[in-house]
Amino acid sequence: MTPMRVAVLRCERLPRFVTWEISDVESLFGDDRRLIEAFAERGVDAEPVAWSDPAADWRAYDAAVLRSTWDYVDRPARFLETAAAIERSGCMLLNPPDAVRWNADKRYLDDLDRLGVPIVPLVRGTPADATRIRAAITDSGWRELVLKPAVGVGGSGVVRTDLASLEDVLQAIPSGTEVMVQPFVDAILDEGELSFIFVGGALSHVLRKRPAKGDFRAHGIYGGTVVAAAASAGDAAEVEAMLARLPFDLLYARFDVVRVDGRLAVLELELIEPMLYFDLAPGSAGRLADATLARLAGA
Template sequence: MTTCAYVTFDDKDDHDDERELVLAAWKEEGVDGRAERWDDPAADWAAYDAVVVRSVWDYVSRRDEFLAWARRVEEHTKLLNPASVLADNTDKTYLRRLGLPVVPTHWSAENLPDWQEYVVKPAISAGARDTIRTTDRAAAAAHAALLEASGRTPMVQPYLDMVESEGETSLLYFNRRFSHAVRRTPMLTPGKSGADHVRAQLRTPDPDQVELAEKVLAAIPQALLYARIDLVRLPDGTPVVIELELTEPYLFLRYEPQAPGNLARALRELL
């Protein structure tokens, strides 16, 4: 039987509510899956036909160590998504190189644009960590300067009201094949916490959103077991990329009954 590692982290509070769904779907496809911590020194990665990076949600503070681990694993077996994808995707400066419509972004603390409201965050982050939302231009510049002083690249973006009215749309692709899409709860709405990112509603993406998402996929040459493409509309209605999740995204598998099977079949195809 084919064996695959489902890579997670030291999750004492069992935050990953998709793991058992995935492992059960893999089993139905003839794939024996086992959860492994990425930083477990006893793990024998070469014993697996593939190693699938999933809920590695502690990588942000240990990114260099995590990427070194990914490169080592890839020397012995198939890594999904590949180490080169993980290296690029864990630093959001990839948005500057994407060559497609993205949320307007200013990359320093100097000369901030005159926007009504700002979102400021580090280019290497997850789960809204070290992210602020403010109407105060000086406060936005100060937070960006604080990030720069700590050696991090700041991202300063306008807060888009469309995130609350239409919502942020996440399109999920497994082996480049569309699986499902959801409308996500805004993470920076007052009264919401970072954990609320798992609240969503299944939705059918509009044709222009699908067109943009597929252009994003076409810009990435490597094999992709999974890709989550997060889009939002600008005030004029234009869809833009807010984030491209290729490392450890929540996949909203509970929202679409076919989704776990779609992911399992994609894994079997790539093997």
């Protein structure tokens, strides 16, 4: 009997915003290696495949699991074309293509808000909308701000500023670039940002991320720390309710949340290329492998 074949999708190269030297680039792909090992333990032939590899034959795989595809932000249109090609080939893309297309642009936050999922509030627009953006922020009473590009990963292009400096920040951005502006949430600096990771619809593990001293970005590439965390029953129930409101059947999801006025609110929902920190949660790579095989068995 021919073993199942799974492509574990990764990037061809690191995204362009990574302009500094990284001494051991392959160490960034530890999640991928652990997942491939978990598949091997289950008799599945899994291998890393760059999503942008023109020689990739998607018909040769039973499933393609999106993992470290970080450079999709440099070529988002091509990435979505590849997702569609995988779908047409008969290979099962996980997460599913409709969720991928939705999550590739941070407009999904507007949809979360409409679905009743608490989010950190935001104002969206381009530098040409500076007057409207400034007026909306003035009405909201936000003092410290965070500006993010509508498409981005790993904190790329994220700027911390204030209302007085916002116009200068916007003027430094290409005119057609869509951005969103949010209030800076102080809880990021003390309690930290919490990541709730779901696999196969069930909570797998929780992480606490804090920025390095003098920074505000919790991502490890900027010196932030990530540790395993124990969530209270109440917090877990809040985020499980968020997941239940999504209109997708997801293999995995990472909710990055922060506490605002006593309740958790979404900063980001990661369905495409989140680090899942399998090394901090024993058995979690196996859970993702099992959930993948369950999807294939039910297809």
